[in-house]
Structure formats: structure tokens, C-alpha cells
Amino acid sequence: MEVKNLHKSFADNKVLNGVSLDVYQGEVVSIIGPSGGGKTTLLRCLNLLNEPDSGDIIFEGENLIDPNTDLNKLRMRMGMVFQNFNLFNQKTVMQNLILAPIKLLKMSKDDATLKGINLLKEVNMQEFANTRVEVLSGGQKQRVAIARALMMDPEIMLFDEPTSALDPEMTHEVLQVMSNLAKKGMTMVIVSHELSFVLQISDRIVFIADGNIEEISTPKEIMKKPKSEKTKAFLKQFLEK
Amino acid sequence: MVLMELPNQNEFLKTLWYLVYTYHEVLLRGLGITLLLAIVGTIGGFLISFIFLYLKTLKIDKKRDNTAKKVFKKIGNYFASAYIAVVRGTPMIVQAIIIYYSVAPHISDKIWTPLVAGLLIITFNTAAYIAEIIRSGINAIDPGQQEAARSLGFSNLQAKLYIIYPQAIKNSLPSIGNEFIVNLKDSSVLFAIGVMDLFNAGNAASSSNYRKVEAFVIVALVYLVLTVATSQLIKYLEKKRSKGGLVIE
Numbered sequence: 001m002e003v004k005n006l007h008k009s010f011a012d013n014k015v016l017n018g019v020s021l022d023v024y025q026g027e028v029v030s031i032i033g034p035s036g037g038g039k040t041t042l043l044r045c046l047n048l049l050n051e052p053d054s055g056d057i058i059f060e061g062e063n064l065i066d067p068n069t070d071l072n073k074l075r076m077r078m079g080m081v082f083q084n085f086n087l088f089n090q091k092t093v094m095q096n097l098i099l100a101p102i103k104l105l106k107m108s109k110d111d112a113t114l115k116g117i118n119l120l121k122e123v124n125m126q127e128f129a130n131t132r133v134e135v136l137s138g139g140q141k142q143r144v145a146i147a148r149a150l151m152m153d154p155e156i157m158l159f160d161e162p163t164s165a166l167d168p169e170m171t172h173e174v175l176q177v178m179s180n181l182a183k184k185g186m187t188m189v190i191v192s193h194e195l196s197f198v199l200q201i202s203d204r205i206v207f208i209a210d211g212n213i214e215e216i217s218t219p220k221e222i223m224k225k226p227k228s229e230k231t232k233a234f235l236k237q238f239l240e241k
Numbered sequence: 242m243v244l245m246e247l248p249n250q251n252e253f254l255k256t257l258w259y260l261v262y263t264y265h266e267v268l269l270r271g272l273g274i275t276l277l278l279a280i281v282g283t284i285g286g287f288l289i290s291f292i293f294l295y296l297k298t299l300k301i302d303k304k305r306d307n308t309a310k311k312v313f314k315k316i317g318n319y320f321a322s323a324y325i326a327v328v329r330g331t332p333m334i335v336q337a338i339i340i341y342y343s344v345a346p347h348i349s350d351k352i353w354t355p356l357v358a359g360l361l362i363i364t365f366n367t368a369a370y371i372a373e374i375i376r377s378g379i380n381a382i383d384p385g386q387q388e389a390a391r392s393l394g395f396s397n398l399q400a401k402l403y404i405i406y407p408q409a410i411k412n413s414l415p416s417i418g419n420e421f422i423v424n425l426k427d428s429s430v431l432f433a434i435g436v437m438d439l440f441n442a443g444n445a446a447s448s449s450n451y452r453k454v455e456a457f458v459i460v461a462l463v464y465l466v467l468t469v470a471t472s473q474l475i476k477y478l479e480k481k482r483s484k485g486g487l488v489i490e
Binding site: 087 | 320382386387388390391393394396403407408
């Protein structure tokens with residue numbers, strides 16, 4: 001995935017000022033930085049939930065910005081996990097999982113259910129298949145949300161602060177699922193405040209502040225000698241905590 | 242049938258009994274028409290409301306829509322908004338008279354009977370109200386539902402059909418039930434175009450004997466039984482539904 005010179009503003013508020021970034025297959029890239037710096041907006045631009053004002057996003061050779069691109073088709077190949085889970089209400093866990101594959105990939109209900117059972121095992125939620133999502137805990141919801149995205153066999157997974165709404169114990173169970181995914185070679189872009197986790201799991205770290213990418217480094221580099229002053233200040237604050 | 246003699250003016254209860262006894266067929270037929278109007282009006286209105294709902298919630302995508310699509314969406318928005326404003330902003334009795342008498346010269350009165358006209362009028366009237374009910378139900382749904390659907394690859398319309406509308410309808414069911422109760426009562430204004438509903442049965446039962454009060458007390462009691470029974474039924478269903486929502490299957 002190639003992101004070129006992305007600009008985005010909400011009303012007069014410039015959120016992204018010409019952001020460029022490449023994500024390679026099998027790579028885990030994490031976006032960190034202070035709140036309001038544009039992390040989430042950048043991530044949401046990657047599948048066009050936020051439409052950038054200008055710039056290009058090229059995924060597997062197709063430009064998402066091009067009005068002639070079939071955006072829905074491309075989105076089927078990109079999974080997304082949200083801060084607030086956004087599971088479909090009034091449905092069971094399994095219904096959440098199989099809806100998109102049945103309607104969009106024309107999978108049979110039996111095949112989809114079988115696949116759902118396997119994925120629920122992977123996120124350790126198999127005994128909740130027929131539970132209504134409303135009664136699940138936050139951590140359980142997020143694991144279901146990850147499984148729901150995986151049902152579409154995405155080539156890339158986007159995580160938008162997946163643990164920000166969770167208690168510490170629940171955070172752990174979600175991070176566990178994410179690191180398993182990374183080990184399996186899933187391409188992932190993660191926006192997260194869980195610094196120690198992203199340093200552990202990521203191939204590269206993107207530090208973004210005030211709508212600009214300040215630096216892109218490996219976790220080792222960024223911890224040893226951050227290139228920009230802003231990164232330094234941000235990491236210092238984190239280490240003090 | 243043995244004909245009863247009309248009781249004296251001061252014999253209220255006797256008069257009630259007399260009217261029920263003498264006019265029970267007229268009253269029952271009126272009751273049937275009122276029920277028909279309310280049922281068809283509410284179910285038909287519910288179905289048709291989706292046309293207006295769809296038109297009203299069309300969003301123009303400046304980058305991806307061509308001119309024809311933009312024009313269609315714009316006109317659709319305006320049409321639905323205007324329709325809803327007119328229907329909700331004028332009394333149904335006025336709508337009924339305008340529609341019934343403007344169509345009457347062009348269609349045979351064997352087809353365009355007061356009942357047919359009344360059914361259409363109440364249906365299209367209810368559609369406007371239910372469209373607004375469901376629209377506020379949609380507005381109450383977390384936008385994250387739509388975003389999650391779009392992120393999986395659902396089109397805007399698919400997201401609405403599979404995820405948004407079912408939730409909005411479920412949440413709106415009590416209000417739609419209330420709309421049925423409103424229709425039970427307000428279908429009475431269709432007497433103005435000659436529909437022989439329960440209200441008009443009251444007219445028929447009192448036309449030759451001038452016992453208006455007694456006849457309409459009977460009519461009022463029937464309406465009351467209908468509306469109270471319906472609202473109890475709605476309450477019961479709501480209770481069952483909210484309990485069902487928490488059951489772990």
C-alpha cells in the first residue's frame with residue numbers, strides 16, 4: 001500500500017499536511033503520536049472512511065481516490081477494527097461474523113458458519129458463538145470484531161486504537177490476538193497508545209504530530225536515537241509514566 | 242328480527258340497547274371498515290414509507306456521482322421533504338377531500354369508491370408519519386454501525402438494508418404501533434368523503450331517530466375498546482421484546 005501526499009482538513013482544521021507512507025506486505029506498521037496529531041484520521045483515510053482532500057492511496061495497484069475504482073470491492077480486502085468495536089447490534093456473535101461473507105462474497109451459510117467457528121477459536125471466543133453481542137465485555141467484543149474483519153480474508157488489517165476503550169486485563173487479551181495475527185504474517189497498520197506493545201510487535205513505527213510524519217523508524221532506532229525533537233519529547237513523556 | 246320500539250328521550254341506557262339492537266349490522270360493518278382502514282393504512286404506510294425514507298436520505302457524493310445521479314438525488318431529497326411537509330402539515334380530512342374529488346371525474350365510480358380512496362389516502366398519509374418515525378430511529382443509531390458495514394465492503398444501500406434499517410425498525414415498533422392507534426381514531430375523518438366507517442355508522446344509526454348522543458356514546462365505547470386493547474397488546478409485545486433482547490441464546 002502506498003500513501004502519497006495526503007491532505008485532509010475538517011472545516012478550517014488541517015489534520016494531515018501531505019503525509020506519505022508505504023506499507024509492505026506482511027509488515028506491521030504502527031502509528032504513534034500525541035492526541036489530535038492525525039493518527040486516526042490517517043488510518044481512516046486508508047480505507048476512505050475519511051475522504052482525503054488530496055493525495056493518492058494505492059492498494060495493490062488500484063488507486064482508492066480514483067472515482068472509477070470500485071471502493072466496496074477494495075474495502076472487502078481491507079479489514080478494520082474500531083476503538084468502539086462497532087459490532088452489529090441486536091445480533092449474535094455468529095450473525096456478526098457471517099453477514100458480510102454471505103451477502104458480499106456469496107458464501108453459503110454453512111461454509112461461513114464453519115469459517116466463523118474456526119476464527120472464533122483463534123480469538124478464543126468459540127463458546128460465545130450464539131451470544132448476543134450486547135452482553136459481551138469490551139475485550140470480548142473487540143475479539144469478535146477482529147474475527148468479523150478476518151472473515152473476509154483481508155490482505156491488510158487496520159486497527160484504530162483497538163484497546164483505548166478497554167480495561168487493562170481486557171487490553172491484554174486483545175493484544176494477544178493481535179500479536180498472534182502478526183506472527184502469522186498479516187499486514188497490519190495500528191494506531192495505538194499501547195507504546196510498549198507496538199514497540200514489541202511492529203516492524204516500523206510512524207511518529208505523527210500536527211499532521212506531519214516526523215519520522216519513520218524501526219522500534220529499536222526510535223527508542224535509541226529518535227530523529228526528531230518532537231519524537232524525543234513524546235517518548236520521554238511516555239517513559240516517565 | 243323483532244323491531245323494538247324507540248325508547249323515550251330520558252331513557253338513556255334503554256336507548257343505547259335499542260340502537261345496538263337495531264343497528265348492530267351497520268355498526269359491525271363500520272367497525273370492520275375502521276379496522277380495515279387502520280390495518281391497511283398502517284401496514285401499507287409502513288411499506289411505502291421506505292420510498293420516502295430512501296429518497297430523503299440520499300447523499301450526494303461530489304466526487305463519484307455523475308450529473309444525472311446528482312440531479313436524481315437532489316430531486317429525490319426535495320420531493321420526499323416536500324411530501325412529508327405537506328402531508329404532516331395539513332389535516333387528513335382536507336387531503337381526503339382534495340384527492341377524492343380531484344380524481345373522481347377521471348375514474349369510474351365503480352373503482353374509485355370512497356373506501357378505495359380512503360384506503361389510499363390513509364396509507365399515503367401514514368407513510369409520511371412513519372418515514373419520520375423511522376428516520377429519527379435511524380438518527381439514533383450509532384454512526385459506527387454504518388462505518389463498520391462500509392469498512393467490510395457493504396455499499397451504502399446494502400449497509401442500510403442489512404444493518405441500519407432492521408435496527409431502526411425494531412426500535413421504532415412502539416411508535417409504529419401508536420401510529421396504528423392514531424389511524425383507528427383518525428380514519429373517522431374519512432366520513433367526509435363518504436367512507437362508511439364506524440364513525441359514519443354512528444351517523445347512520447342516529448339519522449332517523451336523532452339520538453345522536455346515544456349513538457355516538459356507543460361509537461366512542463367501541464373506539465375505546467379498540468384503542469385500549471391495541472395499546473395493551475403493544476405494551477405486552479414490547480415487554481416480551483425487551484426481555485428477549487437480554488436472553489443469552
